[in-house]
Amino acid sequence: MATVAFIGLGVMGYPMAGHLKRAGHEVRVFNRTRKKAEAWVSEHDGTLAETPAKAAEGAEFVFTCVGNDNDLRSVTLAEDGLFESLGENAVYIDNTTASADIARELDEAAREKGAAFLDAPVSGGQAGAENGKLTVMVGGEQAAFDRAKPVIDAYARMVGLMGPAGAGQLTKMINQICIAGLVQGLAEGLHFGKRAGLDIENVVSVISQGAAGSWQMENRWKTMDAGEYDHGFAVDWMRKDLSIVLAEARNNGAQVPVAALVDQFYAEVQAMGGNRWDTSALLARLER
Incomplete structure (x- = not known):
């Protein structure tokens, strides 16, 4: 068993x-909103740290899971950030969905400390986190991955090394590109079926067993059909992720027209008041 720091209790x-x-x-934890950390310590009998640096002090493995690139810099590179105390030979694992650029930046900072870094964004949403069944896409060196994987396995059902630092974040971008297109296709299909007067449950029971089947269809068609969106992965979060995708695409020359279009559709959902609705709320936009 290892000494672990976890920074970011969202x-x-x-x-x-x-x-x-x-x-x-x-497990030693830090959260910028102290009440969250106090609640976690009370529930799990862990240790509360006053700063990211205090959390990372003496830890063999340090995890972060925060909001974006700027949030990462504030808990890593700023005063009292984790790099102030990150130990030599420690492994720092970042579960934030962020840019590949910040992953490479943090990798370099870790190397300067004699430590290792893994960018390890996750997929599976809140339910996956709560059930310990996340998919983890990792960028970094094999040796660090081999050390960290048995620890990461505690909250994951799949952990894969995708390449050097930044590759985990790039893989997560692909994940979000695919989801955006799938959810929009599912929303249009359900909308079409309703307008055609078909029994949606009957339709899904058939097409889900063929080439149209997907995780989104299996797990979201019922709530979409019922117009229920107060759950799951928030539209605000998806727009953040797609902004990272679009920025990276501009840099590498990739063409992602569907992702760009669906991002605009999500902006319309936000304008409807659906900032915290599940990403499947693309159907609500079609039915308004």
Whole structure:
């Protein structure tokens, strides 16, 4: 069992840190909103740290799960950030969905400390985090991955090394590109079926067993059909992720017209008041 620091106890980080504690690791936590950290410590009998630096001090593995590139810099490179105390030979694992540029920046900073870095964004949403069944896409060196994987396994069902630092974030971008297109296609299909007067449950029971089947169809068609969106992965988060995708595409020359179009559709959902609705709320836009 390892000494672990976990920085960032949001919707995803809170249960992920809990899985690490239940796996038997010694877990020290930090959250910018102290009440969240106090609640986690009370629930899981861990240790509360006053700063990211205090959390990382003496830890064999340090995890972060925050909002974006700027949030990462504030808990890593700023005063009292984790790099102030990150130990030589420690492994720093970042579960934030962020840019590939910040991943490479943090990798370089870790190397300067004699430590290792893995960018390790996750997919599976709040339910995946709570159930310990996330998919983790990792960028970094094989040796660090081999050390960290048994620890990451506490909250994951799939952990894969995708390449050097930044490759995890690039893979997560592909994940979000695919999801955007799938959800829009599902929304249009359900909308079409309703307008055609078909029994949607009957339709899905058939087409889900063929080439049209997907995780989104299996897990979201019922709530979409019922017009229920107060759950799941928020539209605001998806727009953040797609902004990262579009910025990277501008840099590498990739053409992602569907992702760009769906991003605009999500902006319309936000204008409807659906900032915190699940990404499947693309159907609500068609039915307004």
